[in-house]
Amino acid sequence: MRIFILIFFTIANLYATLPNTQIVKNQQIQTLDDFEGEFEISDKNHAKEIDPLYGYNKIMTNINDKFYIHILNPVAKTYKAVLPKPIRTGIDNFLDNLMFPMRLLNNLLQFKFKNSYLETQRFLLNSTIGIAGFIDVANDNFHIKQHSEDFGQTLGYYGVGSGFYVVLPLLGPSNLRDSVGIVADSIMNPMTYMENRGYNLFNNSTEALGVSVEKTINYNSLHVGEYEKLKKDAIDLYPFLKNIYEQRRKKEISE
């Protein structure tokens, strides 16, 4: 009896100290075809999307990566060291608040009325109590989160396929549909400059460019190191970023 208990203890202990290997070895991986089906569906989609711009995309991925690591990141770090965080967050909030027309229109186009309402509430609260958008009172005090939608998502909502993969200079991963979306959204965005448009915030395209550079640097100063962290997970950067972009957009459109 005592020996039996002793043996049992040893086994139980082994089980406890080596739970992972032990269980994994014991269990039979039986329903494998089942799993293959689960991932192959997405693989098929992946393979179906031909990559006619592969050569260009690959080069642009590298250029963007180098630009990010060697130019944008050091600039953002210096900027971060100079400006205190509340000011940088304020600038980010302010510029983000100005993107409201784009978010509202795209929410409406997708019949997301509740989110359109919440976005409008956010805009009104932040533009007034939030001092022209510098303070995100809607989120901080009223717990109303942002519901961002862009025109690429709207197109996706209406069943437009993603088209082939395109890596845009500076902007990074995109596809045919979302590139069209970016152009459409920039028309809605008062911070871009377009002649003969009634709602230009700036007098010329140089000013508009200056602000968008500032926006990029400011945004990245609040997210220093995140790209590097993500990049570390890549075995090969090109398929890694491509796949993440595709999966992420699919999810955003389905939401």
Added chain:
Amino acid sequence: MRYLIISLFIVANLFALQENQIKSYMDENINLVVNILQKGKENNISKEVLSQKIFKIFDPVFNYKLMARLSLGGKVWRTLTQKQKDEFTKKFTKRLKASYRSKLDMYNGQKITVEGIQKVKKNRIHLLSEIKGKKQKYNIVYKFYKAKNNQWFIYDVSVLGVSIIQTYRSQFSDELKKMSFDELLKKLDKQV
């Protein structure tokens, strides 16, 4: 005496996660992890120590071997020798853990909550959880499958809709167009 034996059996069986326990099990353990991270942040504990503690909690429900296999795909897997399979599984697991570990210092007091479970198929359950940041919420889905004896294990995790296995899968298939399997193994080594 008999009671002792019976209770021992019960203790040993606790490792087998049953369907109706998934939610409470994950809820409890995610809370444990949040506590570990919180204390780690307050006391400046190294990522190595923290990750060791966290892996100890979650290792029993992760099926790393299956994850390795899925990330490579059955077609490739079947062509491998046992030695290659073992080596790949080992390196893949190490990589997954290193990737998790490297992100621990991003934890900044966020709340992590279990939002619910979703039975997608009779042998698949998704556990939905959320990291609540200051401005945004981040969804994390733990995907469970039913193994033998009604035990449930995690075979994939998706973050913001991005499946980790799918990401590896597309990379491995891309890499294997350019290099042999043994070269890929070496590459896995280099980067961890």
